[in-house]
Amino acid sequence: TQLLEQSPQFLSIQEGENLTVYCNSSSVFSSLQWYRQEPGEGPVLLVTVVTGGEVKKLKRLTFQFGDARKDSSLHITAAQPGDTGLYLCAGASNTDKLIFGTGTRLQVFP
């Protein structure tokens, strides 16, 4: 069974701080996705990374896929209250089924 572990599980920070969320597995994935979910809503796709070592930037968010395609990180620069939410990573296997991590709940205080 493929597992994706996210860390930290919870993160509370002040506005303006930087943070990194990690997503780790012992399995290789063909691609990895990051989602953000707000209370009462479904997850919303932020980015898909496909190539080992790939780095993608989305405004203040930087996503990296590990060289071996087993892990990924999400770095947020100068966090804002609007970044508050549940961040989920999800890995796609060669069967195209997505395996989701357990999530990182981020709270950014003004």
Added chain:
Amino acid sequence: NAGVTQTPKFQVLKTGQSMTLQCAQDMNHEYMSWYRQDPGMGLRLIHYSVGAGITDQGEVPNGYNVSRSTTEDFPLRLLSAAPSQTSVYFCASSGYNEQYFGPGTRLTVT
């Protein structure tokens, strides 16, 4: 273009009752899936479909049935509800490397 729609938004069932959660998408995607989300466990795949007339089991299929008679609709049926099925249910529709989630159905089984 409504994306993925789910009904109902909330539902309370008694143990042993049956019901159907509705899901529809208007993006002409072949791949659709159902997940349940429980605290601390991320999203777990219940059933999925790669096209009309084709369905398959995910990680946690017991107690649930699905059918896919059209590309647009993918209902999830609970045959005999149990308290362990209390959860938030998300339907998703996927194009290449992009997955879109519905707003979710919060189900409580008493």
